[in-house]
Amino acid sequence: MKKVLIIYLSCLVLILNEVNAQIPAVVLKDIDGKMVCTDTLSNNGKPMIIDFFATWCKPCNRELDAISEDYEEWQEETGVKLIAVSIDQAHNIQKVKPLVNQHQWPFETVLLDPNGDLKRALGIQMIPFVLIVDGQGNIVYKHSGYTDGSEEELIDKVREIVKKE
Secondary structure, eight states, X not given: OHHHHHHHHHHHHHHHHHHTOBOOXXXXXXXXXXXXXXXXXXXXXXXXXEXXXXXXXXXXXXXXXXXXXXXHHHHHHHOOEEEEEEOOOGGGGGGHHHHXXXXXXXXXXXXXXXXXXXXXXXXXXXXXXXXXXXXXXXXXXEEEOOOTTHHHHHHHHHHHHHHHO
């Protein structure tokens, strides 16, 4: 019985640490060439959405398009900020900024992760992949894949976080 309890408590600690994990420290460039250390990303105590995408990923582009349609309203309502992270490899990285401009995505920060350092540090296997970080910097929600309308689930999660804070 004691052995089972120890295993259970160990698993619970791992689960709790996973849910309240912080963004790891990885140095990336944004689409304008500025260096950004990911563990310093913040939104002044308000939640952030971190969305991993690639230029060649059609579901990723549909997701970011859908979010961008309501992004201004989301910001007004919740103060949320979206950070898009391209996982395009070095030979495709020059396509990211033109894609962002073409789609007119209004996101303040678009980061480049050509070596997959941040993706790997977070254990991301497939894209699109979305994280929600609360105002204290804790990762409180993760989701992979995209289907039309799932952006509504995303904003609902952000609203829940804002109510708790």
